Every structure is written in structure tokens, then in C-alpha cells.
Amino acid sequence: MTQFLMFLVNGIAIGCGFALVGSGLVAVYRITGVVNFAQGMFAVVAALSATSFVALGIWHGVAELMAVLVGGFAGLATGVVAVGRRGTQPLTALLVTLAVGFLAYAIEVLVWGDQPRSLPGLDGRAALLGVPVQRQYLLVIAVTAVVFVLLWLFFARTYLGKALTACASNPYAARVVGIDVTRMAFIAFALGGVLGGVAGVLVAPLRPISFDSDVSLIVGGFAAAIFGGLTRPMMALAGGVLLGITEVMIRAYGDASYGTVGALVFLIAIMIWQSARRPTLHKEAV
Amino acid sequence: MSNVPETAVDSGPGGPHGESVIEVADLVVRYGAATALQGVSFSVGPGEAVALVGPNGAGKSTLVNALSGIVRPASGTIRIRGRLAHVPEGRQLFGELSVEDNLLIGAWGRSDRDPAPVYAVLPELRGLARRKAAALSGGQQQMVAIGRALMARPDVIAVDELSLGLAPKVVTGLAAHLRALNAERGTAVLLIEQNARLAFDLCSRAYVLEAGRMVVSGACEELARSNEVARAYLGGGTGEEP
Numbered sequence: 238m239t240q241f242l243m244f245l246v247n248g249i250a251i252g253c254g255f256a257l258v259g260s261g262l263v264a265v266y267r268i269t270g271v272v273n274f275a276q277g278m279f280a281v282v283a284a285l286s287a288t289s290f291v292a293l294g295i296w297h298g299v300a301e302l303m304a305v306l307v308g309g310f311a312g313l314a315t316g317v318v319a320v321g322r323r324g325t326q327p328l329t330a331l332l333v334t335l336a337v338g339f340l341a342y343a344i345e346v347l348v349w350g351d352q353p354r355s356l357p358g359l360d361g362r363a364a365l366l367g368v369p370v371q372r373q374y375l376l377v378i379a380v381t382a383v384v385f386v387l388l389w390l391f392f393a394r395t396y397l398g399k400a401l402t403a404c405a406s407n408p409y410a411a412r413v414v415g416i417d418v419t420r421m422a423f424i425a426f427a428l429g430g431v432l433g434g435v436a437g438v439l440v441a442p443l444r445p446i447s448f449d450s451d452v453s454l455i456v457g458g459f460a461a462a463i464f465g466g467l468t469r470p471m472m473a474l475a476g477g478v479l480l481g482i483t484e485v486m487i488r489a490y491g492d493a494s495y496g497t498v499g500a501l502v503f504l505i506a507i508m509i510w511q512s513a514r515r516p517t518l519h520k521e522a523v
Numbered sequence: 524m525s526n527v528p529e530t531a532v533d534s535g536p537g538g539p540h541g542e543s544v545i546e547v548a549d550l551v552v553r554y555g556a557a558t559a560l561q562g563v564s565f566s567v568g569p570g571e572a573v574a575l576v577g578p579n580g581a582g583k584s585t586l587v588n589a590l591s592g593i594v595r596p597a598s599g600t601i602r603i604r605g606r607l608a609h610v611p612e613g614r615q616l617f618g619e620l621s622v623e624d625n626l627l628i629g630a631w632g633r634s635d636r637d638p639a640p641v642y643a644v645l646p647e648l649r650g651l652a653r654r655k656a657a658a659l660s661g662g663q664q665q666m667v668a669i670g671r672a673l674m675a676r677p678d679v680i681a682v683d684e685l686s687l688g689l690a691p692k693v694v695t696g697l698a699a700h701l702r703a704l705n706a707e708r709g710t711a712v713l714l715i716e717q718n719a720r721l722a723f724d725l726c727s728r729a730y731v732l733e734a735g736r737m738v739v740s741g742a743c744e745e746l747a748r749s750n751e752v753a754r755a756y757l758g759g760g761t762g763e764e765p
Contacts, residue, residue, distance in 0.1 A: 396627065396636075403617040403628045410615035412593050414671065415631050 242368040244489045245482060250374035250443070252481020253381035257436035258458025259465070259473035260388065261312075261429035266467040267405040268425035270327040275315045275338040276458060277451030279433025283308035284441035284450075285345060288354045297357070305434035311341075312430015316423045323419060338451065345448035353450075358442025377439045384435055385474055392470075401425065405468070456497070457481075460504050480504050542604055544569050544679040544711045545590065550599035552585050552735075559585040561735045563599070567679060572705045572712040574722035574743065576756055577732035583715045584612050586732065587681045590713075605678025610671075612683040612715075614664040618657030622648060622667050625656050629674030641670045644704060662693035669700065679711035680704070686718045694718075698725050719756030723747050731756075 258276055265273040286307040290300035315337045319330040359372035392398040404411045404421045411418050436454065437446070444450075457480055464476025484500035491499065543566040552560040560582045567573045577583050588594040590601060591609040608629075617625050623638060626648070630636040642649045648670050651659065656667055665685065672680050682701065686694040702725060705712045716722040722729060723743040731739040731752060739752060746752045 399620060399624050400628060400631065402619055403624075406617040406619045407615055409593070410611060410617060411628075413591060413609050413611050413615065414629050414675070416628075 239368050240489075242366065243370060244485050246365065246368070246370045246374055246378070248482030248485035249478055250377040250481070251485060252461075252478035253377050253474075254436050254440040254443075254454070254477070255457035255461045255480050256474040256477025257381060257384065257432050257439070258454050259461030259477050260385070260470045261432035261436070262458055262462040263465060263467055263470050263473050264388075264432060265316075265425050265429040266462070268401055269316075269320055269330065269422045271319060271330040271334065271422075272327075272467070273315070273319070273334045273426070273429060274331065274455065275311075275319075275334040275341065276429060276433050277453075277455030278338045278341045279308040279311050279315075279430045280437030280440065280454050281345065281446055281448065281451045282311045282341065282437070283434030284356060284437035284446040285349045285354060285448075287438045287441060288356050288446075289349070291356065301438040304438050305431055308434020308437060309427045309431040312433065313423055313427040315430070316426025319426070320419065320422045342448050349448070351448060353445030353447040354441075355445045356438065356441035373442050377443070380435065380439055381474075384432070385470065388432075388470055397424070453497070456501070460501055464504060464508060476504065479507070542569070543567060543602070544571075544604050545607065545713065546600075546602040546604075547586075547590070548600045550586070550589060550601065551597045552582070552589055552594055553597045559735050560589070560596075563732070563735070563737050565730050565737060565740065567711050567713050569605075569678070570705070570709040570711055571728065572702075572714065572726040574719075574726035574729035575713060575715045575732055576717070576719045576722050576729055578717065578755075580734075581732045582735040583732055584683055585735075587611075587683050587713070587715055590681060603679070606675055608672035608675040608677035608680045610665075610668045610680065610682040610685075612687060614661070614668045616656040616659075616664055616667055616671070618655065620656060621653055622656055622659070622670075623652040625667050625671050626674050629671030633675065635676070636674070638670075638674065640676075641673045644673060644708075645670050645700060661689050662697065665689060665693075665697055666700070669697070673704075677710060679713060681713040681715065683715045685714060685716060686721055694721060701725060719752070 258280055261279065262273055262276050265271055265276070283304040287301050287304035290303050291297065295303065315334060318337055319325070319333040359376050361372050362369040363372050363375060365375065392402055400416055401421055401424065404416060404418050408418050411421070440446070440454070457477065460480055461473045461477035464479070465472025480500050483503045484496045487499040488496035545567040547566070548564045550560050550563040551558065563586060575583055575586065585594055587609060589596050590603065590607060617628060620628070626638045626641055627636050645666055647666060651663060656664065659667065669682065685697055685701070698721060701712055701714070704710050712726070714722050714726055723746065726743055728741065729743050729746050730737050731746070739746065739749070
């Protein structure tokens with residue numbers, strides 16, 4: 238039982254990483270309709286930046302915060318390139334984000350090399366309900382919980398958050414009331430970058446990060462985001478956590494090599510079941 | 524009506540006085556190779572209620588989208604003195620947000636976001652404040668759309684298809700609100716309507732737009748007596764010549 242609880246906490250922590258990447262995808266998709274394939278890159282850039290900041294002697298905490306801001310800047314820059322030109326179609330912007338992701342590979346290899354880099358995290362274990370759990374896993378879960386509460390407060394309580402929701406709900410009406418939808422899209426990309434950055438600095442102490450780590454992050458993040466229909470951050474959290482737990486349990490009790498594949502198949506099965514239960518909704522054309 | 528040349532019937536007693544709040548001259552709007560508006564000119568005076576009437580596809584919504592800056596004209600001039608607020612065709616609310624949040628978003632870019640003045644004009648909205656906009660009836664949604672536009676404290680409000688998809692009784696109530704807004708608060712109204720009877724009843728002057736061109740303009744009473752306008756838009760001729 239102790240071992241099961243330990244695996245459960247590990248799974249939740251890994252799932253939180255997916256959920257953070259997934260919520261970044263959701264933030265961008267809700268506002269712009271663009272599936273941002275550069276989302277995993279934000280996590281990688283932030284994680285690699287954090288390793289550099291720590292190597293420069295910057296305090297832990299400050300280094301991670303600075304790295305998250307770098308992730309936010311990467312998000313903003315991607316947004317400017319992908320949707321900065323008025324009238325860019327979401328499909329075109331999707332291709333641009335894919336290209337930005339590949340371009341980022343070259344820049345990351347130039348700056349950080351092609352070898353994986355690690356970021357020191359919280360050492361040691363803490364007892365949770367009598368179960369020894371790595372402190373870094375608990376930090377990942379706690380920070381993710383805080384981030385999602387802040388995300389909810391931002392969208393539900395702040396004027397800017399409501400304006401972003403308005404853009405997501407009806408971009409034409411948003412333009413009618415004078416909202417600059419393109420500027421809002423930039424904010425969404427920057428927010429996506431920050432969320433990806435948080436994922437990167439939290440996950441980096443758990444696994445070495447290299448320039449191509451974005452693939453595994455985006456696959457999990459994308460599955461989490463799809464679980465929420467690409468529009469609901471809280472469902473992305475649920476999807477991410479479910480994915481993380483399933484992956485860890487398959488690795489622990491089944492064949493370790495099928496961990497990721499098994500988890501994805503399980504999540505897809507749930508999504509098929511969900512869509513079969515829901516009536517088809519047609520969004521009114523704007 | 525499409526072959527009728529542009530004619531100024533009469534500006535009438537309700538015509539523009541002082542500097543116009545909206546002044547459009549020789550406006551041309553194109554969507555790719557298609558010309559949606561060709562040399563359109565018109566004006567709305569301060570505190571005036573003006574109707575823009577025309578069939579589907581005439582370019583009415585394009586014109587109001589150009590006024591609010593959503594569509595970029597190919598040529599021509601648009602002068603708006605004061606603030607213009609736009610109630611778009613089909614209400615276009617933010618369905619996920621509450622009624623009050625819809626109103627607050629209407630004040631985007633303003634520091635004064637108090638919805639109380641809007642509740643004073645449209646008291647029915649106060650009771651709906653916490654309801655999600657998507658859950659309202661068509662008439663209630665239209666009222667929210669008007670309220671959202673009023674949050675910008677406009678000098679002129681452009682209402683695109685007020686009556687679209689609404690029961691006559693609901694339309695009458697909304698028209699009364701607009702009439703009161705125009706008469707008591709001096710807010711100019713530009714009513715874009717297919718329902719010419721409603722438009723002529725509510726406004727003092729009207730323009731008729733067909734196939735992207737302004738074909739007739741004048742006092743609503745005069746236009747209503749015009750055989751051609753009556754036949755095309757009021758369901759029958761009057762027997763009089765325009």
C-alpha cells in the first residue's frame with residue numbers, strides 16, 4: 238500500500254507537468270484558435286535557462302523565476318511571429334509555431350549544446366501520510382495547485398481575464414467593443430510561455446532536459462489539453478494528472494517500456510467514451 | 524429599386540443640425556475582387572435618429588463594420604465626432620460571461636465602468652446581471668447588446684438589425700427603449716434595418732442602400748409615401764409618385 242501511494246504521488250507530480258504544458262496550449266487555443274506546437278519548447282527554454290542562471294550563481298528561486306520569464310518572452314515572441322499579421326488563419330499560425338519549434342532547436346543547441354542538462358531541485362524526502370515522497374514531487378504538486386488557482390482567479394475575477402474570455406467567446410464582438418484581439422493573442426501566447434516555463438523549471442530536477450525534450454512534454458501536454466477539449470484548463474489538469482498516474486502505474490506494475498503508450502491509449506479510450514456520451518454541439522459561426 | 528439613381532428626397536425637419544456625429548463620403552469597401560460598398564455618402568446629425576434600410580446583401584452591415592473600424596475601406600472618408608458604439612447583427616454576446624460582465628467589457632478602454640447608468644435606461648438588465656448571456660432569450664440578449672454598447676457612453680449608437688429573429692412585441696419594447704434613449708438623452712441613433720416599417724417609425728430620416736450604393740435618402744415620412752420604397756420595403760405601393 239505504501240508503495241502504491243508513493244507511485245500515486247509520483248504519477249500526480251508527473252501529470253502536473255503535463256497539465257501545466259497542456260494549460261498553456263489551452264490558454265493559446267481558447268483565445269486564438271491556434272494549436273501551438275511550440276508549447277513544449279517554452280518548457281525546454283525555461284529549463285535550460287534555469288540551469289544557466291544557477292550556473293551563474295543566481296539564487297535558486299530567483300533563477301527559476303527568471304527562467305519562467307524567459308519562457309513567457311519565448312511565448313510572446315512566438316505569438317508575434319505566428320499571429321502578429323492581421324488575418325492570419327489558425328492553420329497557418331499552427332504551421333508557423335511548428336517552424337518556430339524547429340528554429341528553437343538550432344538556437345538551443347547553439348546556446349546550450351546537445352547534451353541533456355540537469356537542474357538541482359529540492360533534496361530529500363518528506364513523509365506524506367506516512368509515505369516517503371521526494372520533496373521535489375511535492376513542490377511540483379503544490380506549485381501546480383497554486384498556478385491553477387491563480388489561473389482560475391485570473392480568468393474569473395480580473396478584467397483582463399474576462400476580456401481574454403470574451404475574445405475566446407466571440408472575437409468579432411470583442412473587436413466591436415474595441416478590444417485589440419491581436420494584442421490579446423500576444424498576451425495569450427505570453428501566458429502560454431509562462432505556463433510552459435513553470436512546467437520546465439519544475440520538471441527539470443526530475444529528469445534531464447535537452448533541446449528535444451519538448452516532444453515528450455508536448456505529447457503529454459497535448460493529451461491533457463485534448464482531454465479538456467482544448468478549452469478548459471481545469472479539465473486539462475484532470476487529464477494531465479490521469480495521464481501521469483496511468484503512466485507511472487503501468488511502469489510500476491506492468492512493462493516499463495509501455496508506460497507512455499499505455500497511458501495515451503487509456504486517455505484516448507476515455508475521450509472516445511466521453512464524446513460518445515456528449516451530444517454534438519455546433520458552434521455558431523461568427 | 525437597384526436602378527434608381529441616388530436621390531435626395533428631402534432632409535425634412537428632422538434633418539442634420541450642427542456638426543454631424545457621423546459623416547461618410549464616397550466610401551468604397553472591397554472584399555477581394557468583390558465591391559461591397561461603392562461611393563456611399565451619408566451623415567447623422569447630433570441627437571438624430573437615422574435609418575439605413577436595404578435588402579439582404581446590400582452592404583448595410585459592411586457599412587456599420589467600416590464605421591466601427593472592423594472593416595478597412597478601400598477609399599473614401601469616415602468622420603465620427605464623439606464616440607460610436609455598435610450593436611452588431613445577431614447580438615454577438617460573450618455567451619460564457621454573465622450579463623454584467625458583458626456590460627463591463629462594453630466599457631473596454633474606459634476607466635468609468637459603472638453599469639448603473641445602463642441599468643437606469645434598461646432596468647430589466649439589473650435582474651439578469653448574474654445570468655450567463657448564452658442562457659437568455661433573444662429579446663433579452665438584444666437588450667444586453669444595447670446595454671453593452673451604452674457602456675461606452677456613446678454619442679451615437681449604431682444598431683444593426685434590431686428586429687432580427689425577435690417577436691413583434693419584443694421589438695416594440697426594444698424600440699421604445701431606443702426612442703427614449705434618443706429623445707431623453709440625446710444619443711444619436713443609426714438604425715440598420717430590413718424592417719423598413721420599424722425603421723421609418725423610429726427615425727426621422729432614412730437612407731436606402733442597395734447593391735452597395737445609396738439609392739434614395741430623405742425624411743422617413745416622404746420615403747414612406749414613395750411608391751417605389753413602399754413597394755420594395757413596406758409591402759405595397761401608395762399610389763403616389765416619389
